Amino acid sequence: MEKQQDVGLLESVKDRIVHAIEGTGDVTGAMVNAVSKTVARAIEGLGGIATSLVHTIADVVQGTIQAVMAVGGDLGTAAKSIVVGVLRGAKEAGAANLQTIGQTAESVIKTTARMSGDLGTAAKGLVEGAIQGAKELGLDVTKAASAAAQGALNAAGEIGFEAGETVRNALTGTIAGVKVVLREPFNSMAKPRNLTPSRRNREEEIP
Structure with missing residues (x-):
């Protein structure tokens, strides 16, 4: 039953986004509205908000990106619209927060890959x-x-080193007037793990 609902939501989002892109000059505004309405409606019917919201975001992201790429839309505009739309849609449930932003970013990068x-x-x-x-x-x-x-970097790091480097390079510096701060844990996720330091630590602990 849950899978059927997921598929229904996914197809609904795709249809709305395709119509939004094809039927209006304001593509960005139309995508934001489509995403925010979908998220808001889905949240209204949710029980366990935390877990269910993650699944809802994933479905909305997948449907939006599939639709945008199918009609040759701009991926950057789509990603931007998704975040704004999710935040607007989640606002009423009190879920418009940094965690939701991070989860949305992870989902967008994984779907894009x-x-x-x-x-x-x-x-x-x-x-x-x-x-x-x-x-x-x-x-x-x-x-x-x-x-x-950070959400984008974490997802890219799980995909592979090249993906991680691509995302990190894109986010280095200032974007829209804001200095982007990247944390180091991404490095350990993107690069092959080196166990030498931990071995050395264990040796030092041996009396």
Whole structure:
């Protein structure tokens, strides 16, 4: 039953986004509205908000990116619209926060990678969306940008070293007037693990 609901949500999002892109000049605004309405409606029917919201975001992200790439839309604009739309839709449930931004960013990067999209373009769009959404909702703009960047980096690190480097390069410096702060844990996720330091530590602990 849950799988059927997921498929229904996914197809619904795809249809709305395709119509939004094909039927209006304001593509960004149309995508934001489609995403926010879908998230808001889905949240209304959720029980366990924390877990269910993650699944809802994943479905919305997948449907949006599939639709955008199918009609040749701009991936950066899509990523930006997704973050703004998710934050608006989650606002009523009190879930428009940094954690939601990070989860959305992870989902966008993973979906983009599965569809062989441009990870750098998507990552930059995510941060731009986080900045715009934070300004609208009164969140800390710098923290919001960093949450999106870190979510994107974490997802890219799980995909592989090349993906991680692509995303990190795209996010280095200032985006939309905000300095993006990247944390180091990404390095250990993206690069092959080196067990030597931990072995050395264990040897030092031996009397």
